[in-house]
Amino acid sequence: MADKDDIKTGKDFGLGIRQKNKAFFLKGSGALDWGMQNRLARIFNPKSGRTVMLAFDHGYFQGPASGLERIDLSIAPLIPYADVLMCTRGVLRACVSSETNKPVVLRCSGGQSILSELSNETVAVDIDDAIRLNAAAITTQIYIGAPYEHQSIKNLIKLIDTGNRYGIPTLAVTGVGADMKRDARYFGLATRIAAELGAHYVKSYFVEEGFEQITAGCPVPIVIAGGKKLPELDALTMAYKAVDQGAAGVDMGRNIFQSDCPVAMIQAVSAVVHKGEKPKKALDMYNTLKARIEAKGKGKRKRKK
Ligand code: 5RP
Numbered sequence: 001m002a003d004k005d006d007i008k009t010g011k012d013f014g015l016g017i018r019q020k021n022k023a024f025f026l027k028g029s030g031a032l033d034w035g036m037q038n039r040l041a042r043i044f045n046p047k048s049g050r051t052v053m054l055a056f057d058h059g060y061f062q063g064p065a066s067g068l069e070r071i072d073l074s075i076a077p078l079i080p081y082a083d084v085l086m087c088t089r090g091v092l093r094a095c096v097s098s099e100t101n102k103p104v105v106l107r108c109s110g111g112q113s114i115l116s117e118l119s120n121e122t123v124a125v126d127i128d129d130a131i132r133l134n135a136a137a138i139t140t141q142i143y144i145g146a147p148y149e150h151q152s153i154k155n156l157i158k159l160i161d162t163g164n165r166y167g168i169p170t171l172a173v174t175g176v177g178a179d180m181k182r183d184a185r186y187f188g189l190a191t192r193i194a195a196e197l198g199a200h201y202v203k204s205y206f207v208e209e210g211f212e213q214i215t216a217g218c219p220v221p222i223v224i225a226g227g228k229k230l231p232e233l234d235a236l237t238m239a240y241k242a243v244d245q246g247a248a249g250v251d252m253g254r255n256i257f258q259s260d261c262p263v264a265m266i267q268a269v270s271a272v273v274h275k276g277e278k279p280k281k282a283l284d285m286y287n288t289l290k291a292r293i294e295a296k297g298k299g300k301r302k303r304k305k
Helices: 034-043 076-081 089-095 127-132 149-166 184-196 211-216 232-244 262-275 279-304
Strands: 051-055 084-087 104-107 137-142 170-174 201-205 222-225 249-252
Touching: 034 137, 051 076, 051 222, 051 262, 076 262, 084 089, 089 104, 127 149, 137 149, 137 184, 149 170, 170 184, 184 201, 184 211, 222 232, 232 249, 232 262, 232 279, 249 262, 262 279
Parallel strands: 051 084, 051 249, 084 104, 104 137, 137 170, 170 201, 201 222, 222 249
Antiparallel strands: none
């Protein structure tokens, strides 16, 4: 029962002090509702305004790709160093501990494979299930210029509308088919279309020429995919250039989990993204951490013998 005794009348109204109305930190997100902003503030670090998303959703069309054969073994050790996890609901339920407090961006499209036309996707998760899984955001791919362009855009519109109903942001991934051009004109077009349709943030690829124009022309944050595995210094340089030219972080997979030392690599990427560490310094950090981890591993093996 509510206690009616001893109710003290409020006196401290801070008269003369204006109530602060702080602007939301994230590009293009100032007019969103509280729940939407709160979820985005879990994805993007409010201090740096950036994020390191760890992408391990590749299996939904690639099967057990290298580095993702046993997600329970390869990805679990990386989770403490990621800001966000991006995966499918199948892997989330089967291989990721529900005790993690990392926000999840849920892959909500599927229906094709590497053996068929990549753009032929459908929405593959109902919003009810995304809510059950406590998704911080939902995501699908748009394939601009591909055979199923229209269908993939319809998928995005559907996710945005259902997500908006419940305050869940949508990440639009700009998908690239095998034969598609990957230049600033293409990604400028694809990212802008996604933002105009209401995507709350967009994943693109880094391009050497004109990336700054892509980020400037997109009214919401852009994060970059890592793409195919590169030497560590090249991947760190790509991340550095991307954030330096306006990206709000990375959504990286293969360049982390296929690295010689994924635990060291994700920490080096994080230093670049959040602290603006220069690529060579970040590589030194990677090598130091790698040596430490290998020495620890050798020690453990010796003790076992
Ligand atoms: C798969 C994806 C991946 O999440 C994305 O490509 C990021 O991974 P990588 O850094 O390996 O490219 O969207 O469709």
